[in-house]
Amino acid sequence: MALASSAATSCTPRLLRAALLLLLLVTAGRHATGAPVVSELRCQCLQTVQGIHLKNIESVKVTPPGPHCGQTEVIATLKNGQEACLNPAAPMVKRIIEKMLKK
Template identity: 85%
Template sequence: MARAAIAAPRLLRAAMLLLLLVAAGRRAAGAPVVNELRCHCLQTLQGIHLKNIQSVKVTPPGPHCGQTEVIATLKNGQEACLNPEAPMVKKIINKMLNKGSTN
């Protein structure tokens, strides 16, 4: 019986905290919205042939993910996660950056 009496105030406090967080979130107009708070790349490739790549997106570490992510969009529309530390991937990024700066 004593445990139930102790648990009820804790539950009430948790419910109140949740309501306050929801109310505060609704008032935060103009705050940036983050779609996902996790890494996109769970597995990475060591490299891929440059002729198969349409574009490359490099996402630095941040609140969504603690590691740099390199996502290549292939010419067939698929996306591939590349290991940013792999020598081949570093070459691909450099070639893509140089290709963009010459145009």
């Protein structure tokens, strides 16, 4: 019986240290600021369109190049709920972004 008790007490400090380390990592992750959270590890836009009429656009999300994708991505959410990838170099898209930023 003494042997079982000794084994349980030697594991307890290890478990406590592991639990404390896990708690610290979770807490540090929640308080980290300035680092963008990447939901996808690849480009979301494989094909783009040159433009969509502004009246059909609900919102626009611009994602700069980063480790997930080497190009700027412009994703327009349409009023019907669909998403469309826009060509960020197209003059029409640049005007759409300017107008959306002014709103």
